[in-house]
Amino acid sequence: MFRAVSRFFRAVGYLLTGRVDSARRALSENPDVVRATFDKVIEEKKKRIGQYKEAVGGMIAQDEKKKSQLKNLSEEVARLKQLRDGAAAMARKVVERHKGDTESVKSDPEYLKCQAAYKDFSTSLQEKESHCLQIEEDIKQFQVNINGHKVQLQSLLREIEKLKQEKHETVAEMLTAKEEKEIADMISGISRDRTGEELQELRDIRDQSRATAKVSREMAGLDAKRSEDEFLEYASKTAADTEFDALIGLAKEADRGDASPDSPERTRLPEN
Numbered sequence: 001m002f003r004a005v006s007r008f009f010r011a012v013g014y015l016l017t018g019r020v021d022s023a024r025r026a027l028s029e030n031p032d033v034v035r036a037t038f039d040k041v042i043e044e045k046k047k048r049i050g051q052y053k054e055a056v057g058g059m060i061a062q063d064e065k066k067k068s069q070l071k072n073l074s075e076e077v078a079r080l081k082q083l084r085d086g087a088a089a090m091a092r093k094v095v096e097r098h099k100g101d102t103e104s105v106k107s108d109p110e111y112l113k114c115q116a117a118y119k120d121f122s123t124s125l126q127e128k129e130s131h132c133l134q135i136e137e138d139i140k141q142f143q144v145n146i147n148g149h150k151v152q153l154q155s156l157l158r159e160i161e162k163l164k165q166e167k168h169e170t171v172a173e174m175l176t177a178k179e180e181k182e183i184a185d186m187i188s189g190i191s192r193d194r195t196g197e198e199l200q201e202l203r204d205i206r207d208q209s210r211a212t213a214k215v216s217r218e219m220a221g222l223d224a225k226r227s228e229d230e231f232l233e234y235a236s237k238t239a240a241d242t243e244f245d246a247l248i249g250l251a252k253e254a255d256r257g258d259a260s261p262d263s264p265e266r267t268r269l270p271e272n
Helices: 002-028 031-098 102-106 109-188 194-219 222-247 253-258
Strands: none
Touching: 031 102, 031 109, 102 109
């Protein structure tokens, strides 16, 4: 029992799914739906491209920040070099003052001060220069990545333009195909187009009007009068034909015997 109920609901689900799929396919073939679908896809792509641009903009901001940082470090390196060179120059003056007495120079507080400052400036300078090299490498990598993303953005923007063109072409082709199908169905007699039914209704109304007019004419005696006119016209034509036949000698012998000598039927055409 449970299996039967399960199969029943499963079959109902399949039926509903099939109907939904058929309805979806029918909607998908509608040119307006196709146009709206293209517009939705284009808008979604534009949105993603906008997010992509923001990400690339963030990378550019980081690159500018790195460049500013490198500039400041370069200025700091230049300053440290000046300080280091100043400490060395001051130490040389102390050496000159002691006139080559190494022991007295090394014990001179001013010399020791210059020596310590020189070492500190040299150490800081080395660190700053190493940091500058690292930042320069980062800037180079940023440039490579940013240039690559710019190329990708240009490609995506071109794709958007292609999609816009494809939208117009697809809708135009679908409209043309729809018209061709309707014409072909109309010719083959399987069209369900309402215009064909309306035309047939007009033709039926026209035929009905003609039949009604004919009945009205018959009831009014118009057809009888028309028949009499036709009979009189035929009799007149027949008499003229008979007279002409007699004139040229084609009348029958019986007709010639009954005709008088002076009648038109006895008249002969002159012979050459």
